[in-house]
């Protein structure tokens with residue numbers, strides 16, 4: 001397959017500055033050179049391409065929109081474009097970078113002590129340490145406020161008990177950011193648990209048909225004792241993990257477009273060369289053009305949404321409901337594009353000679369994690385009606 | 392060792408090209424542009440020479456405002472500064488006009504080595520580097536595969552026809568045209584991209600260089616080759632058909 005030329009129907013690129021275009025170009029080239037040639041094998045074998053971690057670190061992908069500690073200090077739009085390209089490669093790879101950057105580096109950066117920041121951020125930025133984010137529990141997904149994991153203070157130690165499930169990078173993490181209720185009125189706070197801490201176990205979830213090139217784990221804490229200094233001192237209340245999710249969701253909003261672009265581009269090439277009936281390319285049929293036109297139209301609308309939310313974020317004005325609309329819409333565009341592309345490829349759409357079925361399966365996870373599609377609708381609904389409809 | 396690299400920005404490889412009716416150039420709106428591939432190898436070679444021998448690398452590009460992105464890309468990869476020879480009607484220049492303009496800009500400074508790509512992916516004249524050397528009164532060598540610098544001289548490996556190579560010696564300063572594929576160009580890292588924002592790009596309007604760039608040759612018209620489809624069934628036994636096929640691939644398709 002030739003190098004990916006991008007999807008730009010309305011001179012979208014004229015809205016980007018040179019830094020943004022160059023950041024996207026680096027990620028695009030990285031995906032074409034390093035990811036696409038190996039990803040189907042990893043997906044088939046359900047292994048994470050860990051050899052890419054040092055290269056991604058060198059390119060500056062981890063914590064790219066944070067300041068200091070070796071981070072690239074890119075704008076949020078540039079960061080988003082990098083996420084788009086990574087997810088054009090694979091949602092699992094993008095998930096890795098999202099978790100490392102938005103769910104591990106960001107909370108340490110935002111809620112951490114100076115000691116925590118100077119210890120962990122350079123290690124995480126350079127890929128020498130890997131992190132995970134433990135919020136979801138077996139019984140509490142959309143409603144993390146119900147969590148039962150508890151942290152009890154004993155002298156200069158905290159003792160944690162509880163179970164976390166569906167945790168990306170869990171078993172490969174050197175440091176886990178774990179959220180637990182404290183004795184202070186059940187206030188949720190963040191804790192750093194290092195690999196190998198007694199009472200802390202991580203295990204892999206097997207049998208996944210989605211995000212197979214990404215590690216998903218359970219974390220189990222049984223009288224897990226950590227130094228009190230491992231509390232993220234500035235974290236306080238459910239708002240803290242939700243702030244992290246907001247960072248990650250923003251990147252996912254761009255990522256969904258990347259997966260959509262991969263499917264659209266593949267389907268377009270396929271439809272122009274595949275012939276059925278009178279030796280005519282299937283792209284010559286109205287029903288096929290309808291699908292392709294739908295995809296490029298939704299991708300284009302999604303680009304404008306992502307860009308505007310990115311510009312707001314760079315101006316410090318992106319609200320969580322803006323990000324909800326971005327995540328909800330663009331992941332849906334990705335998933336629907338994958339389904340339409342699958343249809344256009346006919347039987348070829350179900351095999352991993354093409355990227356389609358992998359993206360489609362991956363996007364089922366992305367549709368659910370970081371706030372399900374419907375939960376984001378409720379967030380938007382609350383914003384416009386003033387009435388929360390969750391419970 | 393101070394090295395200038397001439398870098399052209401060309402239409403992106405898979406850009407859907409449109410030619411205006413009777414046009415001598417493509418429609419430039421609506422398509423992406425990228426660094427001319429051979430020039431990317433020239434830049435990488437310059438950066439490696441700098442890493443070995445010190446000095447600075449200067450990226451020079453001529454063209455409209457958009458070529459700044461190509462200069463920034465070079466600076467993001469490690470070039471120390473850029474020179475932008477500004478010309479909105481750059482595409483109308485012939486190679487001599489381009490070389491004269493570049494030479495005038497280069498003569499404002501003192502470089503030990505000037506690198507260009509072998510040819511550009513758009514017009515593909517393959518002339519600019521050679522003309523540039525002549526105008527600067529410097530020795531030149533083309534299709535360079537390897538550069539070794541020692542005691543102010545260079546050992547150069549050139550590609551010849553049919554898998555042959557040639558080693559030659561050349562003094563410095565000189566102009567070299569670099570062959571594609573001689574190294575693995577580095578990525579622009581995100582930190583490099585941010586660092587490039589602080590590097591300087593000197594803008595020189597081409598008109599201010601005082602060179603006569605009246606074209607000595609003119610592109611009359613460009614067009615997409617008319618597609619002709621001819622199917623021929625090769626007959627005979629498998630052995631005979633294969634022999635005929637090989638003949639055709641050799642002499643008609645010229646791919647063997």
Ligand SMILES: Cc1cc2nc3c(=O)[nH]c(=O)nc-3n(C[C@H](O)[C@H](O)[C@H](O)COP(=O)(O)OP(=O)(O)OC[C@H]3O[C@@H](n4cnc5c(N)ncnc54)[C@H](O)[C@@H]3O)c2cc1C
Pocket residue numbers: 099133134135136139140141142143165166167168169211216365368369370371372373374375389390391
């Ligand atoms: C591959 C993968 C990786 C993940 N990685 C992480 C991670 O790194 N860290 C982490 O903490 N979590 C992670 N998660 C967990 C993810 O965030 C949760 O799956 C998600 O929040 C949804 O929770 P749930 O699966 O328990 O679904 P539930 O909350 O049980 O939801 C099931 C369905 O009910 C609907 N629903 C729920 N509440 C309402 C309501 N009030 N009104 C209407 N509909 C409702 C939902 O929209 C959904 O359709 C990951 C999940 C996956 C699949």
Ligand SMILES: Cc1cc2nc3c(=O)[nH]c(=O)nc-3n(C[C@H](O)[C@H](O)[C@H](O)COP(=O)(O)OP(=O)(O)OC[C@H]3O[C@@H](n4cnc5c(N)ncnc54)[C@H](O)[C@@H]3O)c2cc1C
Pocket residue numbers: 274276277282285286287288343344345346347348350
């Ligand atoms: C798991 C699996 C098992 C199978 N088992 C069998 C089997 O046992 N025996 C067997 O014979 N076959 C089998 N098939 C093949 C199956 O019947 C074909 O995949 C199906 O007929 C579609 O053909 P295609 O894949 O070549 O897609 P195509 O015909 O290339 O269609 C591709 C796309 O173009 C569209 N399209 C095609 N023509 C037109 C048109 N005129 N107007 C508008 N749109 C058009 C299609 O709707 C589709 O979206 C199997 C397929 C699968 C995936």
